[in-house]
Amino acid sequence: MAAPIKYTAVGLFLAIIADLSGLVHLDDEFEGSRTLTLEHSFTIDGNAIFSKRGTVVIRSLKGNKAHFTPASDFTREDINLLKKASSQKGLYQLRVPVKEGSQQYVSTFIPACALYESSLNDQLTINFDQSGEVLGLSVVTTPGICVGLNVPASNFSDWKTTVEVMQTVSGPVPDTQTYIDKMNRDKVEKEKGGQNDNRSFFGKYV
Numbered sequence: 001m002a003a004p005i006k007y008t009a010v011g012l013f014l015a016i017i018a019d020l021s022g023l024v025h026l027d028d029e030f031e032g033s034r035t036l037t038l039e040h041s042f043t044i045d046g047n048a049i050f051s052k053r054g055t056v057v058i059r060s061l062k063g064n065k066a067h068f069t070p071a072s073d074f075t076r077e078d079i080n081l082l083k084k085a086s087s088q089k090g091l092y093q094l095r096v097p098v099k100e101g102s103q104q105y106v107s108t109f110i111p112a113c114a115l116y117e118s119s120l121n122d123q124l125t126i127n128f129d130q131s132g133e134v135l136g137l138s139v140v141t142t143p144g145i146c147v148g149l150n151v152p153a154s155n156f157s158d159w160k161t162t163v164e165v166m167q168t169v170s171g172p173v174p175d176t177q178t179y180i181d182k183m184n185r186d187k188v189e190k191e192k193g194g195q196n197d198n199r200s201f202f203g204k205y206v
Helices: 002-029 075-087 114-117 178-193 201-205
Strands: 034-043 049-061 066-072 089-096 105-111 121-128 134-142 160-167
Touching: 034 075, 049 121, 066 160, 075 089, 075 114, 089 134, 089 201, 105 114, 105 134, 160 178
Parallel strands: 121 160
Antiparallel strands: 034 049, 034 089, 049 066, 089 105, 121 134
């Protein structure tokens, strides 16, 4: 009768280990989940008025799991603003807070014509530091150049946005103490190796 009980205990132990492994994987996969508000501005003559474009939800920095959710559809007014900024060589600006709820922002910009001619096809890259605060924001469009295209309004029905997230990794710290210790050892060994003999030839050999 003891054998079945032993088998059951081992099986239960293995099941618990498997569950814990799944939890560790889950925590690692979705570590640092957060949401950032993305704001944009169609800037003409240096006059930037920001409004909410949507939110970026980061599920995992290590796994580069993030996606963009627009705040609303791209309206006729938005199309007109983008087209006007494009025709007047204005800028399209983006910004996100360094962390949600902060009044400090990280921003970037591209020519408005690049977003216009790409039909809202852009890629965002957000860089984070080790503490999870935003270090940098960049945006590129496809295509990334302006050739003077006249894009039909039907192309602006929705955003075609992808998001990449990156976290800085601390580089190796120079081991200065080891280097200093080595220099000291070399100095001592050199001194032990003998003092310079400044005697003349006759003093040495006669």
